[in-house]
Amino acid sequence: MWSYWRLHKYPILFVLGSLLFYVSFAYDLNRTDFVKLITLYAGMSFLCLKLIQFEKRNFKFLLISGLLFRLVFLWMEPNLSQDFYRFIWDGELIKNGINPYIHLPKDLILQNNLPISNADQLFAGMGELSAKHFSNYPPLNQIIFTIAAFFGGGSIPGSVIAMRLLIIMADIGVLLFAGKLLKHLNLSPDFAFWYFLNPLVIIELTGNLHFEGVMLFFFVWALYLVSKGKWRVAAPVYALSIMTKLVPILFLPLFLRYFGIKKSIGFYFFTGTACLLLLLPFYSSVFVDNYSETVGLWFSNFEFNAGLYNLVKHIGTTYFDAKPWELIKSYGKVMVLAVIGITLVLAFFRKNEHFNTLLKSMLWVLACYLFLSSTVHPWYIVFLLVLGIFTKYRFPLVWSITVMLSYWAYSNPDYTENLWLLLIEYLAVFGVMIYELTAKEGKKLDFFKKLGAN
Template identity: 30%
Template sequence: MSGTHRGRFTSWTLLFTGIVLLSGPLWAAFESTWPVLVGASFLGSAGLCLLWRRDAPSMREVLWGALILRVAYLPVGPGLTDDLFRYIWDGWLQWEGINPYRYVPSDPALTSFQDTTLYEELNSQSYYSVYPPLSQLVFALGGLFYDGSWTTSYYVLKVLIMAVEFGGVVLLARLTSARNVLLYAWNPLVLIETAGQGHTEALLVLLLLTAVWAVRQHCGACASLAIAGAGLVKIYPFALGPFLLRRFGWRAVWPGGLLVVGLSLPYAAPYALPHIKASVDLFAKLFEFNAGPYYATKHALWAWTGADWSKTIGPLFRRLFLISLPVLYGLDAWYKWSFRRACLLVIGALFVLSTTVHPWYLLPVIALGVVGPRPSWHWLWLGTCSIGTYLFYVDGPYWVWIWMGWGGAAVIASVRQYTVGVHRHVLEDYRAESAAE
């Protein structure tokens, strides 16, 4: 829709939203202005919802805006999170001929590496690396530019991750409407966590969307490679493999299997899997953040018994997720879900039953959630509220964002489920999406 045909209100909304989102890098740069970042994120998200309702921007405008916004967020430093320091560390070790899974950074064997600013910036010096092989290959590209200062490697990695993720935005434009693409491509959380902080979840976006596209194109081998690649970035996408098995049979297994073996061989060692498992278990037992259902269960049991059940609830929730998988596979076969919806339900169940849901974890469900005929407003709401949890690190309000985020998401999801059950046209949309496969 051209500017001359847009209503004045819509044009001003587009301008206002763009300016608010472009201001994000300034507010993210200083801890003192993080509360302004949260407020700007809510204003920007509200603007996106208004634009979505009016179906205002064209696809061309959405894509150009997405690129401009990502470039604007690239200069943001590692203030909000420090994960990229570990990315650079793992990449540096590889160029020094050391398997990144072999030692924890604080190990005496790495003494010569510890007298550096990079080591001092690491946030988990006593933990083994938990990042799978494809992530490690990306880190190696960043480590190639490490020269004693982390700055060059930091921005090389961010540019690389941003470029891959923007490829996901372009692919998203082939999967859904311009107004749905807008909800992801201009989303403040997405901008902060991709171009702003360079988290590896940004890589998942392209791979998961590629799998959705491949299933719609009836290309099982391509979908298999995409899901395997996603599992080699973050482990949990491997749980999506059985959905491909139902749709394509064993021809959707061997391509991904070969990719897993090929990329894992350079890192294969007897200690690799035990070390990864040891750190994953420690993270699950000791870390908790922005996990609404977990917190609600923990506080309810504490009020009932007067005891701290946190060490019990975490492992229990993990078992519940594993038990839910065959149930979801069966429901997928029974109800003939679309592949996108099946993936969204599995990843959503993982987050609901997690003890830690950092804001950047939500990128895949936001991307998958806007592909469908009806955006997943509950994930979009939770994503926006999760930006507020960053205030935890500056002694700001924390719990209000968790209860508002997860509580609001539960209400929105319930209303959505009621709508699906009542309105025939919504059900027809979902059936059409499944039939497109």
Template identity: 35%
Template sequence: MIRPATGLRPVHWLLLLLSSGAYMVLAYGVPRQEFGLLLGLLGVAFLAYAGLWRTRLPLRAGLGAALVLRLLWLPALPALSDDYHRFRWDGLLVAAGINPYQYRPDAFELPGSPPQTSTKTGLPDSSAPLQRHPYHLLSVQILEQLAAEYPHLNSPHYYSVYPPVCQAVFGATATLFPTNARAAVLLMRLILLAAEIATAWLLVRLLQAFGQEPRAALLYLLNPLVVVELIGNLHFEALVICLLLLMLWCLRRGLVATAGMALGLAVATKFLPLLVLPLLLQRLEWRRFLLLAGTLGATLAVVFMPFISQELFVNIGQSLNLYFRSFEFNASIYYLLRALGQWWTGYNEIAFIGPSLALTTAVGGLLMAAFERHLTWPTLPRWLLLLLTLYFLLATTVHPWYLTPLVALSVFTPYRYALVWSGMGVLSYAAYQTSAYTENLWLLGLEYGVVISFLLWELLQHKATSGAELQQP
């Protein structure tokens, strides 16, 4: 039988049609409260994803399919996440020349705004007056848009935690489309799509450079969690992944200063990439590491400069402190320690457990860097994958899109537990069935039971394989 020029077989067309149908319904027909339907459609998408890999979808066709599956989401508003309302809020402030780190949303006396509340109790707070913004200086147009967004904010009592690169995107889209939320969302999605296209190029090139199968890039590019969360739900891990891969590409080519700039922009998008520094210290002699660190610092100074104010670091620090000491979602080891703490003391010990687990991650990163062998650029993704895995296993909050960097890093390694986690993480959507965001601990137990079991099995398999290779003459 003669195959078409694309190399696609009928089974490939069938699986791609199933994926497209599932994504179309997810994008335009499923509210996140409908967990059963959501789970079924994502299940279809993941089965098609596994089938495409097992039937060896050609790389060129896979790259085209990855692009088409992302383009399906272009006109849609995010249905599974309401974070884009905060993106829009911060962007409107930036467009109006207001520092988004300086005021909480509840500092604006807008129609529909509730009384001032405490970030600790959620009750009216009269102990410390909140600094109110001089809202009367804003244009009527901006006030109307802020008033429309305010009821949809999921964290109106917290200062913004989105770093400057995100704020630049928010501000640019709000400047171009101050009264059209759908157009602003479309432009944000196009920016993230451009990052994903660059990621596809970097994945293929890096895999080729490392002597690995370029087709492994499809494990990331066709992953349903990546498609749904990064393009569908507008999460900026897409930029972080692209910039981290660009850093690795530059380091391999000896462009240390450029790599420092890429890392700086990644950190200025999400703070998490700072964890890579101990792993880089081992691979770069001290002069080159200082060059990278200096370029990183200079990049951060430049991008933070427009937002520098007396309140900047205090307010961001307060929000990050609340993240580690108050927020809980889809955690694993933390929930076990929380239950133990409640049994021992009678109340939730997150204020102690959360920072302690974060410190444990930092120590773990230093130990990994100290004991790592085979210090090459091809092994960096594996060690960063393991370090981020430790971080998320110890974290108090693990939203599904947080896992996408693990999926990207895993394509350079023999490990596939991140792909399993990306599928099992879908179970956390069960919490959105009610406005109270009540988590199902049985589903969490299933999620992490499968993920940790698969992770341990892979680690043991890899250890046995490595041992056998060392024993060969």
């Protein structure tokens, strides 16, 4: 024991310090206290970097550390997001045979005999915006909500713990399959800990119960199977990723050149069939209209932590007298077409026959989508972070640190964003990205060399 302490005393101290930060973040933080939030997050990020620097070859030590950080959140209700109330609401509905895609919470709450536990508390917690829209969470997400509702036994804390344990298991799966894929790519498997120990991942997924980790488990598993030539098995696994979060749909055209025409048709067929099978239990005559309407709101009504959109909005409202509510609708339509165009260009004109190139194409499609989007919540960056560990690009890692500046919006009652902080966030990301694109091959930032991120 003493010899282990002498060999690992600094990493052990880093873990203990991180645990104190996570405990404070989980149990003694109000999201309106931006200064405390960003200070704690900066401390967690620094200690994460030092931990990987000192122990990047010690898989067991880093695995246990990551699990301890996650278990800190086990008993607490999310303090940065209220989405979990809607998750539990949907799960309770399905448990009681009610389709969440065809009933609005604001209509159901008026029923005196609504057969779900804690209905009033869940309805109040999810907020007015969620209550007046149909559910936009894909079928596999809904299944997870239902599992949590069953194991939660009608208790909100019980459902929270059930969801949290599922997310932690998914993160372990991401770590294991990412390590396997990194080895297959002749990259160091310890890169996977840039995901597993990243404070953004721990706080937003385990802490705030966002299901990007479950999506990424299936996504990375599918990529690993594809890399091994097992595309028939990979297709239904990829479908599970899509049916958790829709984002992986973006990458489907990129597989065309990698597989070739014949295999691509088979891959698309098996993926599509698996998606349809997962949709069938929820299908109704109004499902398509309700779901597409709700998903469309993200492109035409909401804005948060936007990059290019904020610039367009500033120019449009300042110099062209554009109305913000009209501008975002027009921008949303153009943005969708732009992302489709970028994806098709990369699908047909980039050499995606090589697996490494395919991964880079995915990274750039997702990066362009996020840069152009009018809504970029911090947990959206987690997907980009994972794609980044399979490539030479480290700007997603920088973004995983600076994106927390966007939480300034919650420090004031009217949720006004601080555009100067957003400017700092995006300048840091674009600065590192441009450097990485223009630097000579093999040249790395000294910062990343010291951290072992090369």
